[in-house]
Amino acid sequence: xxxxxxxxxxxxxxxxxxxxxxxxxxxxxxxxxxxxxxxxxxxxxxxxxxxxxxxxxxxxxxxxxxxxxxxxxxxxxxxxxxxxxxxxxxxxxxxxxxxxxxxxxxxxxxxxx
Amino acid sequence: xxxxxxxxxxxxxxxxxxxxxxxxxxxxxxxxxxxxxxxxxxxxxxxxxxxxxxxxxxxxxxxxxxxxxxxxxxxxxxxxxxxxxxxxxxxxxxxxxxxxxxxxxxxxxxxxx
Numbered sequence: 001x002x003x004x005x006x007x008x009x010x011x012x013x014x015x016x017x018x019x020x021x022x023x024x025x026x027x028x029x030x031x032x033x034x035x036x037x038x039x040x041x042x043x044x045x046x047x048x049x050x051x052x053x054x055x056x057x058x059x060x061x062x063x064x065x066x067x068x069x070x071x072x073x074x075x076x077x078x079x080x081x082x083x084x085x086x087x088x089x090x091x092x093x094x095x096x097x098x099x100x101x102x103x104x105x106x107x108x109x110x111x112x113x
Numbered sequence: 114x115x116x117x118x119x120x121x122x123x124x125x126x127x128x129x130x131x132x133x134x135x136x137x138x139x140x141x142x143x144x145x146x147x148x149x150x151x152x153x154x155x156x157x158x159x160x161x162x163x164x165x166x167x168x169x170x171x172x173x174x175x176x177x178x179x180x181x182x183x184x185x186x187x188x189x190x191x192x193x194x195x196x197x198x199x200x201x202x203x204x205x206x207x208x209x210x211x212x213x214x215x216x217x218x219x220x221x222x223x224x225x226x
Contacts, residue, residue: 033214035216042117045215090156105156107154
């Protein structure tokens with residue numbers, strides 16, 4: 001099992017460009033999450049999907065959109081990148097949303113110039 | 114507002130000693146608390162979960178305590194080794210609101226040989 005995979009590993013964007021971060025899990029988990037991690041801020045939840053077909057906002061959703069493509073895949077889209085979105089993005093999954101540990105991907109480092 | 118605090122300063126200890134990391138929270142009544150380990154350039158990895166009705170949980174050289182009166186969790190690594198050097202994150206179940214988890218900023222531990 002690969003666990004949670006993310007692509008790309010690293011990306012440089014110019015302000016205003018768009019991109020989609022991809023995430024897939026092979027553990028048959030129902031819930032998936034997107035976080036960003038910034039120095040001194042910890043992990044902050046952007047969006048999550050409690051189950052296939054549902055998505056909800058987390059703590060910092062502005063400037064992002066998500067798609068739960070199927071049970072395995074959950075993508076994060078930046079429509080018009082801003083320097084404030086420079087961060088490390090982590091995808092995670094859990095069997096259920098309630099009382100379950102999360103399994104994290106390796107992260108995507110994004111630099112917006 | 115709800116807040117989680119972990120010591121933002123790095124903790125340096127000598128190999129073989131016990132490392133103790135602290136997670137304090139305010140304005141929460143979490144049903145459980147989790148501890149994760151994060152190595153540089155990698156995603157967090159789950160270590161232990163402790164529920165509100167459990168005072169203590171152990172796993173090999175790891176021990177977690179949960180004091181709901183003090184609103185504090187302590188994470189102990191006994192007989193620490195240089196391989197234990199990493200950042201350790203605590204995460205709380207929010208019990209209310211639209212999303213479940215909130216993470217602390219983490220404490221960086223360095224075990225000196």
